[in-house]
Amino acid sequence: MSEAVAAIIPHNADEDWKLPSRGIVGMACLILAEASIFIIFVVAYIFYLGKSITGPTPHEVLTLPILTSICLLSSSATVHFAVSALHAGKQSMCSLWLALTVLLGGIFLAGTAQEWYHLIYHDGLTIRTNLFGTTFYSLVGLHASHVIVGLFMLALALVFSLRGDLTSRHTERLEVLSLYWHFVDAVWVIVFLVVYVLGR
Amino acid sequence: MATQSPVTAVLDKTQASQPPRLFLATLHEWVTTVDHKKIGLMYIGYALFFLVVAGFEAILMRIQLAIPNNTFVSPQAFNRLFTMHGTTMVFFVGMPILFGFGNYLVPLMIGARDMAFPRLNAFSFWVSAFGGSLLYFSYLGGDGLYGAGSAPDVGWFAYAPLTARVFSPGHSTDYWTLAVLLSGIGNIGTALNIVATTICMRCPGMKLNRMPLLVWLYLVTSMMVFVAVSPLTAAQIMLLLDRYLGSHFFDTQAGGSAVLWMHFFWIFGHPEVYILVLPAFAFANEIIPVFSRKAIFGYPAMVAASVGIGFISLSVWAHHMFTVGMGAGANTFFTLSTMVIAVPTGIKIFNWLATLWGGKIRYTVAMMFSVGFLFQFLIAGLTGIMLSASPFDWQLGNSYFVVAHFHYVLVGAILFMIFAAFYYWYPKMTGHMLDEKLGKWHFWLFLIGFHLTFDFMHIPGILGMPRRIYTYEADRGWMLLNMITSSGAFFQAIATLLFVYNMVWSYFKGPIAGADPWDAWTLEWSTVSPPPAYNFATIPTVESRRPLWDLKHPEDPDTRYE
Numbered sequence: 001m002s003e004a005v006a007a008i009i010p011h012n013a014d015e016d017w018k019l020p021s022r023g024i025v026g027m028a029c030l031i032l033a034e035a036s037i038f039i040i041f042v043v044a045y046i047f048y049l050g051k052s053i054t055g056p057t058p059h060e061v062l063t064l065p066i067l068t069s070i071c072l073l074s075s076s077a078t079v080h081f082a083v084s085a086l087h088a089g090k091q092s093m094c095s096l097w098l099a100l101t102v103l104l105g106g107i108f109l110a111g112t113a114q115e116w117y118h119l120i121y122h123d124g125l126t127i128r129t130n131l132f133g134t135t136f137y138s139l140v141g142l143h144a145s146h147v148i149v150g151l152f153m154l155a156l157a158l159v160f161s162l163r164g165d166l167t168s169r170h171t172e173r174l175e176v177l178s179l180y181w182h183f184v185d186a187v188w189v190i191v192f193l194v195v196y197v198l199g200r
Numbered sequence: 201m202a203t204q205s206p207v208t209a210v211l212d213k214t215q216a217s218q219p220p221r222l223f224l225a226t227l228h229e230w231v232t233t234v235d236h237k238k239i240g241l242m243y244i245g246y247a248l249f250f251l252v253v254a255g256f257e258a259i260l261m262r263i264q265l266a267i268p269n270n271t272f273v274s275p276q277a278f279n280r281l282f283t284m285h286g287t288t289m290v291f292f293v294g295m296p297i298l299f300g301f302g303n304y305l306v307p308l309m310i311g312a313r314d315m316a317f318p319r320l321n322a323f324s325f326w327v328s329a330f331g332g333s334l335l336y337f338s339y340l341g342g343d344g345l346y347g348a349g350s351a352p353d354v355g356w357f358a359y360a361p362l363t364a365r366v367f368s369p370g371h372s373t374d375y376w377t378l379a380v381l382l383s384g385i386g387n388i389g390t391a392l393n394i395v396a397t398t399i400c401m402r403c404p405g406m407k408l409n410r411m412p413l414l415v416w417l418y419l420v421t422s423m424m425v426f427v428a429v430s431p432l433t434a435a436q437i438m439l440l441l442d443r444y445l446g447s448h449f450f451d452t453q454a455g456g457s458a459v460l461w462m463h464f465f466w467i468f469g470h471p472e473v474y475i476l477v478l479p480a481f482a483f484a485n486e487i488i489p490v491f492s493r494k495a496i497f498g499y500p501a502m503v504a505a506s507v508g509i510g511f512i513s514l515s516v517w518a519h520h521m522f523t524v525g526m527g528a529g530a531n532t533f534f535t536l537s538t539m540v541i542a543v544p545t546g547i548k549i550f551n552w553l554a555t556l557w558g559g560k561i562r563y564t565v566a567m568m569f570s571v572g573f574l575f576q577f578l579i580a581g582l583t584g585i586m587l588s589a590s591p592f593d594w595q596l597g598n599s600y601f602v603v604a605h606f607h608y609v610l611v612g613a614i615l616f617m618i619f620a621a622f623y624y625w626y627p628k629m630t631g632h633m634l635d636e637k638l639g640k641w642h643f644w645l646f647l648i649g650f651h652l653t654f655d656f657m658h659i660p661g662i663l664g665m666p667r668r669i670y671t672y673e674a675d676r677g678w679m680l681l682n683m684i685t686s687s688g689a690f691f692q693a694i695a696t697l698l699f700v701y702n703m704v705w706s707y708f709k710g711p712i713a714g715a716d717p718w719d720a721w722t723l724e725w726s727t728v729s730p731p732p733a734y735n736f737a738t739i740p741t742v743e744s745r746r747p748l749w750d751l752k753h754p755e756d757p758d759t760r761y762e
Binding site for chain 2: 020021022026032033034036039040041044045047048049050051052053127128130131133134135137138142162190192
């Protein structure tokens with residue numbers, strides 16, 4: 001065991017040392033992990049395509065949710081405008097764009113609710129009916145649960161913004177939230193293609 | 201800091217005397233802490249607790265198998281024992297102990313004051329710890345108390361359709377699923393934290409190519425957690441849906457597939473081996489150079505090999521399924537991809553040997569465990585290559601040969617390096633040295649026990665003894681071999697208890713360690729032992745891979761060679 005040496009580490013104060021933001025890196029990691037979860041559900045969906053022993057089949061019951069998809073995808077743009085507005089210091093514009101984002105996301109969610117209501121009570125398709133029901137409700141439901149979480153956070157940001165607590169100092173935080181929302185939208189593109197285009 | 205001098209950390213040996221604290225106040229402090237060091241120690245503490253529990257389960261199994269036609273435990277109890285032993289060792293010993301060290305060391309080694317998200321860190325720990333408690337609560341539930349079912353008996357792999365409601369009534373499988381799900385959420389949170397800390401919290405001058413190899417390996421491990429543990433979480437959600445909502449993911453009666461569960465499970469399960477072994481490599485990367493008095497040989501090659509292992513390990517999962525009947529194409533692909541992993545692993549072994557070559561080797565207990573690791577990991581890798589050849593695997597799949605192989609990796613490589621890490625970093629964590637004499641007893645007893653158990657376990661496997669059987673007939677010729685295997689388990693148990701005793705004794709009576717007892721080179725040794733809550737009085741600046749070497753040897757700093 002050696003004697004402890006007095007460690008004197010020279011500190012160079014004027015060295016330029018910039019590192020990425022914690023929030024963005026953390027969200028990127030979360031998105032990577034979430035993407036892996038979605039991939040497993042998508043793989044299960046594709047694996048069980050056409051393997052249901054009983055009906056109903058996707059072709060019989062699914063209709064393309066064009067309108068609600070347009071709403072969800074355009075909300076990606078509105079949340080981006082909200083971040084830009086906040087960055088520029090235009091708080092009321094930020095509130096407006098956030099409100100529009102929440103509205104568009106809400107329309108999408110209402111569309112999913114209506115679709116599920118129709119499938120369950122008119123077509124008799126539940127999660128226990130067949131493999132299509134199993135994989136459909138779990139994949140679309142996983143996405144819908146992410147939409148709910150995102151909407152909750154966006155609504156919270158909207159409340160803060162309306163109260164005037166959201167200022168340009170918080171741009172980065174809103175950007176982290178918008179990253180999550182973009183991810184939810186990107187997943188919907190995959191789900192839409194796999195479930196409604198390829199699966200039908 | 202009161203002084204304005206450019207001094208960052210002064211190594212003093214004096215321990216600040218603190219007034220005695222009430223028990224409740226101390227408990228409250230630990231439960232509510234967000235300090236990465238305390239969370240790291242809690243991870244390590246609860247992992248050690250479960251190590252003893254799961255080791256006890258292993259001993260019970262070895263007593264049952266020591267002689268033929270034994271009735272020490274019932275077949276049902278035996279199934280529960282191996283399920284709980286495997287699940288506990290992987291999820292509640294291996295992962296938490298390695299993440300515990302990561303939690304403790306990563307911020308110290310990169311010169312940061314804490315993790316990037318301290319509260320997420322505490323959340324991840326408590327979620328994981330709750331998962332472990334939940335798993336063992338199933339034992340307390342007993343058969344049918346409040347409909348609680350009892351300990352899971354489906355194996356740690358929980359193959360479908362064993363886990364279906366018909367084959368697994370009660371709630372034992374639900375306990376297993378929820379416990380593993382919770383530990384997975386905790387692991388993903390911790391991994392996220394480690395990545396964000398490593399990327400965003402490095403002290404000035406700590407460029408990526410100056411990071412200690414330990415930090416690099418934890419970065420790779422954490423990235424693997426995102427792409428390996430998340431699929432397991434997804435599969436657990438599917439299993440819960442199957443069991444609670446009546447969906448048909450793994451229900452073969454409704455067209456579902458049992459093989460799909462195997463794929464999903466092993467997409468997690470194989471990378472998991474590397475998630476566990478990469479931190480063990482990380483410890484070797486720090487310990488071997490310090491006790492050889494040489495800088496690690498081939499730093500860039502070590503980093504590249506680690507990243508390579510991370511990538512390749514994602515494409516080898518189906519070598520667990522050669523005996524399922526996947527077809528020649530899949531078997532060939534997974535045979536080759538498994539064999540390719542030997543290349544980066546070989547690079548690592550040669551680099552460690554080159555580090556030892558010509559070094560002034562000090563055989564401390566930490567170094568002895570590291571050298572044992574080198575040999576045993578080599579043998580584990582060789583039997584791994586044997587098993588990766590699918591025709592050979594068809595003969596030995598699900599035999600004791602496989603059990604011997606993976607225990608060679610998990611105990612012979614990973615647990616040996618965990619022990620080495622304890623002997624190396626215990627002085628930093630507690631301020632006291634572990635007793636070297638007791639440590640040598642621990643090492644030799646454990647080494648003998650390990651080889652008695654797992655060397656001899658290969659042979660009954662070759663002779664045809666299957667895994668997971670609770671007893672066997674006397675005329676098979678496995679009797680003596682099983683007896684030797686079981687006796688080795690007792691050596692390991694005694695050695696582990698000796699180690700636990702050593703830790704408790706040294707905490708109170710061990711010699712004071714000082715800040716830098718091993719004359720080491722990385723930043724954690726520049727602060728006092730144990731480090732204060734804020735780690736460093738002033739955030740250090742580094743100019744090479746071995747900042748403390750530069751300080752101690754200003755005439756020959758590493759910076760000259762960069």
